[in-house]
Every structure is written in structure tokens, then in C-alpha cells.
Amino acid sequence: MQQSQSHSHFPSTDAARPLVTHLGFPRIGARRELKQALEAFWSGETSAGALQDTASALRQRHWQLAREAGADVVPCNDFTLYDHVLDTAVLFDAIPPSHRALCEADPLAGYFALARGLQRDGHDLRALEMTKWFDTNYHYLVPEFAADQTFTLRAGKPLAELAHARALGLEARPVLLGPVSFLKLGKRSDGGCPLELLDALLPAYAQLLEQLRRAGAPWVQIDEPCLVLDLTPQEQAAYRRAFAALAQADAPQLLLATYFGALGDNTALVASLPVQGLHVDLVRAPGQLETVLAAVPERVALSLGVVDGRNIWRADLDAAVELVKRAGARARWIAPSCSLLHVPVDLQLERKLPDRLRGWMAYARQKLEELRVLADALGGDEAAREALDIAGRARVARLLSPMLRNPRVRERVEAVTPDQSRRLSPYPQRAPLQAQRLQLPTFPTTTIGSFPQTGAVRQARADHRAGRIDDGAYRAFLEAETDRCLLEQEALGLDVLVHGEFERNDMVEYFGEQLEGFAFTGHGWVQSYGSRCVKPPVLFGDVWRPADMTVAWARYAQSRTRKPVKGMLTGPVTILQWSFVRDDQSRAQTCRQIALALREEVLALEAAGVGIIQIDEPALREGLPLRRGDWAAYLDWAGECFRLAANGVGDATQIHTHMCYAQFNDIIESVAQLDADVISIETSRSRMELLDAFARYRYPNGIGPGVYDIHSPRVPCAQEMRELLDKALDVVPSMQLWVNPDCGLKTRGWPEVRDALRAMVQAAQGLREAVA
Ligand SMILES: Nc1nc2c(c(=O)[nH]1)N[C@@H](CNc1ccc(C(=O)N[C@@H](CCC(=O)N[C@@H](CCC(=O)N[C@@H](CCC(=O)O)C(=O)O)C(=O)O)C(=O)O)cc1)CN2
Numbered sequence: 001m002q003q004s005q006s007h008s009h010f011p012s013t014d015a016a017r018p019l020v021t022h023l024g025f026p027r028i029g030a031r032r033e034l035k036q037a038l039e040a041f042w043s044g045e046t047s048a049g050a051l052q053d054t055a056s057a058l059r060q061r062h063w064q065l066a067r068e069a070g071a072d073v074v075p076c077n078d079f080t081l082y083d084h085v086l087d088t089a090v091l092f093d094a095i096p097p098s099h100r101a102l103c104e105a106d107p108l109a110g111y112f113a114l115a116r117g118l119q120r121d122g123h124d125l126r127a128l129e130m131t132k133w134f135d136t137n138y139h140y141l142v143p144e145f146a147a148d149q150t151f152t153l154r155a156g157k158p159l160a161e162l163a164h165a166r167a168l169g170l171e172a173r174p175v176l177l178g179p180v181s182f183l184k185l186g187k188r189s190d191g192g193c194p195l196e197l198l199d200a201l202l203p204a205y206a207q208l209l210e211q212l213r214r215a216g217a218p219w220v221q222i223d224e225p226c227l228v229l230d231l232t233p234q235e236q237a238a239y240r241r242a243f244a245a246l247a248q249a250d251a252p253q254l255l256l257a258t259y260f261g262a263l264g265d266n267t268a269l270v271a272s273l274p275v276q277g278l279h280v281d282l283v284r285a286p287g288q289l290e291t292v293l294a295a296v297p298e299r300v301a302l303s304l305g306v307v308d309g310r311n312i313w314r315a316d317l318d319a320a321v322e323l324v325k326r327a328g329a330r331a332r333w334i335a336p337s338c339s340l341l342h343v344p345v346d347l348q349l350e351r352k353l354p355d356r357l358r359g360w361m362a363y364a365r366q367k368l369e370e371l372r373v374l375a376d377a378l379g380g381d382e383a384a385r386e387a388l389d390i391a392g393r394a395r396v397a398r399l400l401s402p403m404l405r406n407p408r409v410r411e412r413v414e415a416v417t418p419d420q421s422r423r424l425s426p427y428p429q430r431a432p433l434q435a436q437r438l439q440l441p442t443f444p445t446t447t448i449g450s451f452p453q454t455g456a457v458r459q460a461r462a463d464h465r466a467g468r469i470d471d472g473a474y475r476a477f478l479e480a481e482t483d484r485c486l487l488e489q490e491a492l493g494l495d496v497l498v499h500g501e502f503e504r505n506d507m508v509e510y511f512g513e514q515l516e517g518f519a520f521t522g523h524g525w526v527q528s529y530g531s532r533c534v535k536p537p538v539l540f541g542d543v544w545r546p547a548d549m550t551v552a553w554a555r556y557a558q559s560r561t562r563k564p565v566k567g568m569l570t571g572p573v574t575i576l577q578w579s580f581v582r583d584d585q586s587r588a589q590t591c592r593q594i595a596l597a598l599r600e601e602v603l604a605l606e607a608a609g610v611g612i613i614q615i616d617e618p619a620l621r622e623g624l625p626l627r628r629g630d631w632a633a634y635l636d637w638a639g640e641c642f643r644l645a646a647n648g649v650g651d652a653t654q655i656h657t658h659m660c661y662a663q664f665n666d667i668i669e670s671v672a673q674l675d676a677d678v679i680s681i682e683t684s685r686s687r688m689e690l691l692d693a694f695a696r697y698r699y700p701n702g703i704g705p706g707v708y709d710i711h712s713p714r715v716p717c718a719q720e721m722r723e724l725l726d727k728a729l730d731v732v733p734s735m736q737l738w739v740n741p742d743c744g745l746k747t748r749g750w751p752e753v754r755d756a757l758r759a760m761v762q763a764a765q766g767l768r769e770a771v772a
């Protein structure tokens with residue numbers, strides 16, 4: 001076989017072959033086995049033993065799968081029953097006083113009470129706050145530290161997982177969240193700086209490292225993703241102190257793992273840390289290889305993240321070859337850019353995807369196979385070089401495919417003018433027109449859109465998909481659900497109703513299924529939090545709207561009640577953020593295409609007589625770049641896209657937006673500039689901390705700070721919600737205040753929803769009486 005031109009630059013014999021590894025594997029399971037096991041355990045159907053058996057079997061299967069796909073070294077302790085940040089808090093015994101007794105009496109029950117709250121058997125425990133893991137759609141639980149927090153090592157889990165892997169004959173590398181990132185991702189109950197607790201934490205870390213070494217770990221992976229953020233001098237000093245202390249311990253060799261971006265101005269800091277290995281993300285930041293090679297001492301072995309751990313496209317292996325060769329003998333390992341947590345498990349399970357598209361994609365397993373091909377090719381293997389050629393051709397085929405481009409879409413994006421993204425009149429002129437049209441009381445009550453997606457709803461959808469019920473029967477079922485939901489809302493006394501979103505599998509996938517330019521998968525599940533997963537659609541080509549998407553349901557719901565029903569759409573930034581997005585053009589460009597498609601839908605809803613249209617943008621904050629220097633450009637195009645979608649309507653049409661799961665303090669000004677008439681926003685888990693920002697900025701339009709945490713089965717009482725509303729009234733003028741939960745109710749059951757909304761309406765009524 002003739003050697004191909006493009007790979008003639010390979011060394012011919014005995015070249016150094018890097019080892020293949022990865023930083024973490026999806027834990028939910030290709031068929032969401034962990035989800036099923038968790039939910040069965042929570043509902044009391046199965047025992048803790050059964051849950052642990054499933055967890056153990058998944059760990060073992062994933063190690064074997066990774067080995068077979070090509071990993072020479074696999075991580076351990078990357079598994080978790082709920083969340084790896086929560087695991088780290090439990091590992092060091094950083095448990096809030098409220099949960100301590102239960103955690104000691106029944107560790108597993110205590111663990112899930114921290115994750116989900118617990119209101120049973122005389123307990124009334126809150127869940128920890130949940131927020132976004134960097135710029136991903138994964139949520140972690142925020143550790144809560146006392147001002148005088150002490151840390152005690154409880155090393156059972158990492159030691160057991162290491163022993164399990166070693167018993168299987170695997171070379172396993174325990175993964176730990178590093179001490180600085182762990183503290184920085186948490187918060188102190190007194191509002192103080194968590195990094196002040198570093199000196200108290202380090203002895204426990206050192207002790208853990210010693211135990212792992214004694215248990216046979218040659219390497220430990222310390223994840224410090226905060227090293228890609230802007231750090232203060234104090235934070236940089238914390239890194240120096242932390243790693244100096246860990247270097248004193250009788251520890252295994254340390255692989256310091258960074259990901260989600262460039263080390264940038266932290267490069268010199270990282271280069272000065274006493275570690276034996278360093279992982280860098282060369283997908284988000286290929287340019288940093290040069291600076292890292294120059295700054296980091298030769299004795300530090302490098303792990304090069306050359307395959308995208310955040311997206312599902314096949315890698316550009318030719319580019320990867322160049323990077324690895326550039327690092328030469330210093331490239332000890334090659335790996336995905338970050339943990340594979342953010343991609344699905346195995347493309348081989350996909351049956352529905354068009355073959356063409358499938359040939360362009362790679363899930364976790366296929367990414368490890370790509371890395372093996374890359375390593376083998378670098379090691380001089382002929383067959384692997386041919387595989388590289390084939391991969392390269394598949395990639396070029398995608399980039400040149402006519403499926404990616406629609407000239408009409410491109411023309412329309414080019415033709416957008418600035419006035420298309422502005423409302424006709426400013427808010428003070430629109431507000432009275434809307435008030436007159438809608439006739440709402442003060443402190444109007446509403447919900448965020450979804451009502452419980454019960455087993456029956458999911459079953460009907462599954463039956464419809466499988467052809468067991470026809471279109472008519474499915475529609476009749478959904479109409480009945482919608483009717484029932486509207487009646488419930490009327491009975492509860494809510495002011496602005498929603499149709500309940502029963503027809504939607506997911507707020508993004510549903511739109512992906514109706515827009516051109518998207519494909520959807522059958523097994524593309526990615527963990528979002530705990531047992532909850534999402535199946536991000538694959539945005540591969542130019543986006544356009546072939547037909548109305550939500551108008552029929554909006555019209556139907558409004559025909560069934562005299563109360564106003566909100567039209568319900570997912571915004572362009574969120575659709576972008578929660579899809580696997582093409583990488584052959586800028587995200588801004590792709591987002592504008594989505595925005596134009598949604599604009600058509602907004603105008604169609606308005607034309608159908610819908611007076612309130614909500615455009616959810618829960619992922620606006622999540623998409624914010626990790627470095628401040630990149631914020632302005634992002635906020636500029638993201639804001640423009642929202643306004644382009646929303647602001648074509650007349651003055652009397654009320655635009656709502658909704659945001660959740662993140663800190664909005666930093667971007668409050670950009671949120672205000674969206675100029676939505678009303679924003680509902682998650683605040684209850686952080687007990688309204690967010691409102692400081694709204695107060696400082698004097699948010700000008702309507703605002704509904706969430707008064708009830710919908711992620712927990714716990715039902716708060718009216719008094720508790722009233723207290724949050726009173727707090728809100730300190731900073732929000734009463735004419736602007738709306739009353740609503742934190743987010744949609746799809747994950748809850750009807751009994752809790754009824755109780756909670758009844759209490760919410762009661763809280764609003766109490767407030768009306770108090771200020772009347
Ligand atoms: N994309 C996205 N990201 C988001 C959110 C979101 O809503 N969407 N919200 C935040 C996270 N919150 C979330 C809240 C709930 C769920 C959630 O409930 N997910 C469901 C899956 C939703 C779904 O796609 N359901 C489908 C498919 C359901 C399913 O499991 N079907 C079975 C078959 C049906 C059966 O027999 O039960 C199968 O395919 O195996 C449907 O309803 O049609 C789950 O994990 O259970 C996810 C995220 C932030 N990020």
C-alpha cells in the first residue's frame with residue numbers, strides 16, 4: 001500500500017507512542033442505567049444494595065469499555081452517585097450542621113438529602129444550592145462551609161474505587177477535585193471568602209494523597225479547572241501554598257488537570273507548581289501549547305487534550321498530530337480536552353441518525369478510539385495512518401457538504417437591520433398599554449411554563465413514537481392534559497396561565513426537532529444533574545423554520561380559558577448553548593440564524609392573538625466566556641440575538657423571559673438591556689442573594705424572583721415564600737414585582753405542585769392585603 005502524501009512526515013520506525021488516557025467518563029450509562037437505579041431507590045422500590053451494585057457494575061463496564069477502545073490508563077473516582085463536587089464535600093466532611101446528624105446516622109440518606117433536600121420521617125432539610133459547572137450544562141452542588149469549618153478525611157470512596165480497579169488488573173489514576181477549585185466553587189455561610197479555609201483543608205488532602213499512594217496509585221489526577229479563570233493575586237498565592245503543602249506529603253505523582261480554556265496569565269503560576277504532570281486543553285486553546293512548552297519545566301510530563309470533550313464531531317486528527325509532534329517527547333499522554341462527562345457514551349447505539357451524519361460524529365467511546373488511532377500513528381503503525389486518512393476525508397466531507405448551507409438563510413442574516421432588534425417604544429410607554437390589555441392585579445402570580453411530566457405523559461409520547469398510538473390519539477391525550485392543567489391553575493387562582501408544555505420532550509430538543517439544520521439522536525444522553533439527563537440536538541447546518549412550531553398549542557390553550565395564557569418559546573442563545581453545535585462557523589453566526597427562525601415564531605404567535613410571549617433564556621449566563629476579557633463581545637451578540645427574536649412585536653404584546661441556574665450579578669446590565677417586559681429568575685436556593693444586583697442596578701422592568709425551589713421535592717409554606725417576597729420588596733418597587741417559582745415544574749409531582757402553588761398564591765394574596 002502506498003503511503004499517503006499527507007502523512008509522509010511521520011517518523012518511520014519506533015517513534016515515541018504517547019499513552020492514551022482520559023480525565024473522566026460519563027457515569028449515567030449508555031442506557032441511563034444509573035438514572036433508573038437512582039430513581040428506583042429514591043421511590044423505595046429497591047434497596048441501597050441494589051443501587052450500589054448498579055454503580056459498581058457501571059464503573060467496571062466503563063473501565064473495560066475505555067480499555068477496549070484504547071485507553072492505556074483510566075481514571076477512577078470519576079464516578080459519582082450524584083455529583084463529584086458533593087462527593088468532595090463529603091470526602092472532607094464539609095457538611096452543613098443541619099444535615100450532620102442524618103449524614104452520621106445514614107450516610108447514603110444524608111448524601112441524597114444534601115443533593116435533593118428531604119421532607120419525610122420528621123426531617124425538613126434543604127438541598128444545597130445547585131449551579132452551573134463552568135460554561136457547561138452540567139450542574140454541581142455548591143458546598144457550604146462554616147466560617148470555622150474543619151475538615152476530616154473520609155477516604156472510603158476513592159480508596160474503594162481504586163481497589164476495585166486494581167483488582168481488575170487496571171492501572172487506575174484516582175481523580176480528585178483540587179483544593180483551590182473545591183473551595184472556590186463553594187461558599188461560606190457567613191459570606192466570607194472560602195479560600196481562607198485552605199490551611200485547614202490541606203492536611204486532609206495530604207493525608208488522602210498518602211493513603212492513595214499506599215493503596216498503590218502511582219499517579220493522582222488533581223482537577224483544577226479554576227486555573228483557566230481570571231485569578232486574583234490572593235487566589236494565585238493560594239495555588240502556590242496548596243501545591244507546596246501537597247508536595248510535602250508522601251504523595252503519588254500529581255497530574256494537575258486544567259480544562260475549558262487557556263492557562264493564559266496563569267501559565268507562569270502553573271509552571272512554578274511542584275507537580276509531575278500537567279494536562280492542558282488544546283481544543284479550546286490550541287495556541288497555548290507553545291507558551292506551555294516554553295514555560296513549564298522539562299521534568300513535567302504533559303497530557304495533551306487534543307480531542308473535544310465538549311462536542312460530538314470527529315476530531316481533526318491531522319491538526320492533533322501536529323500538536324502532539326510539536327510537544328515531542330514531552331507528550332506522555334494524549335486525552336480528550338476535558339472529562340467525557342459532557343458527551344454521550346456510544347455512537348454505535350444510534351439507529352435513527354442518517355448514516356451521513358453518523359459518519360461525522362464521535363461519542364465518548366469513539367473519541368477514545370480516535371486517540372488510539374492517533375497514538376498508534378504517532379508510534380509508527382501503518383494501519384493507523386490509513387485510519388487517519390479516512391478520518392481526515394470524513395471531516396472534509398462534512399465541511400464541504402451541501403447539507404450545511406442554505407443560501408436563503410445566509411441572505412436573511414445579512415439583511416438584518418439594527419431597528420429589528422428594538423421595541424417600538426420604551427418600557428414606560430409599553431407598560432400601560434399592556435396593563436390595560438391584561439388587567440392583572442398587583443403581584444401577579446404565574447408559573448414558568450412546564451407542569452409535571454408524569455409517567456403517563458412520557459408513556460404516551462413513547463407510545464406515539466413507537467406507533468402504538470396514532471397522531472389523533474396522541475393529540476387528544478395532550479389536549480386532555482392541557483385542559484386539566486388549565487383547570488388546576490384556575491382553581492389555584494393563578495393570574496397568568498401556561499399550557500403546561502406536555503407536548504415537549506425537552507425545551508431545546510422539541511425546537512430542534514421542528515427546525516431545519518438540526519438532527520436528533522436516540523441515545524445522545526448527557527447528565528444535567530443527578531438522575532436528570534438531556535439529549536442535545538445536533539445542530540449541523542443552516543437553521544430555518546419550515547412551519548409554525550408552537551402556535552397551535554398556544555391557540556388551543558387560550559381557547560380553553562378567559563385568563564391570559566403565555567406563549568412559550570426557548571430563546572436562541574439557549575437553543576445554541578444546549579445543542580451540539582457545528583464548529584465550522586462562529587457561534588454568533590449560528591445563533592443569528594436561530595434568532596431569525598424564532599422571530600418568525602414570535603410574530604406568528606402575536607398574529608394568533610397571544611398577548612404574552614415568554615422566551616426562556618436559562619443558558620444566557622452559562623454561555624458567558626470564562627475570561628472577563630471575552631464577556632463584552634459575547635454579551636453583545638447574545639443580547640442582539642435575543643432582541644432580534646423578541647422585539648419585533650407591538651407595544652401591547654408583553655414579552656417575558658426566564659433565567660435560572662446561575663449567578664446573574666455580573667451580567668445584570670446586559671439582562672436589563674434585553675428589554676423584556678418581565679423577567680422571572682431563579683433566586684430561592686440562594687435566598688434572594690441575587691436581588692442585590694437588581695437593587696444596585698435598579699432593574700427597570702417587571703421582575704419575578706423565584707420564591708420556591710423546584711429542584712427539590714420539599715414544599716415550602718406560604719410564610720417562607722412571604723418572607724422571600726418581603727425581602728424582594730426591599731429592592732423591587734411593588735408595581736414591578738411578580739410572584740412565581742424558580743423554574744418550570746416538569747420534574748415535580750402533582751401533589752407537591754398543588755401544595756406549593758397554593759402556598760404561593762396565598763403568599764401573594766397576603767402581600768396584596770398587607771400593602772393595600
Ligand atoms: N436541554 C435542557 N437543558 C437544561 C434544562 C432543560 O430543561 N433542558 N433544564 C436545566 C436542567 N434541568 C433539567 C430538568 C429536567 C430534565 C429531565 O427531566 N430530563 C428527562 C429527559 C427529558 C426527555 O427528553 N424526555 C423524553 C424521553 C423520555 C424517556 O426517557 N423516554 C424513554 C421511553 C419512555 C418511557 O417508556 O418511559 C426512553 O427513551 O428510553 C420525553 O419526555 O419524551 C430525564 O432525565 O428523565 C433535564 C434537565 C438546565 N439544562
Ligand SMILES: [Zn+2]
Pocket residue numbers: 448618658659660742743744
Ligand atoms: Zn428555568
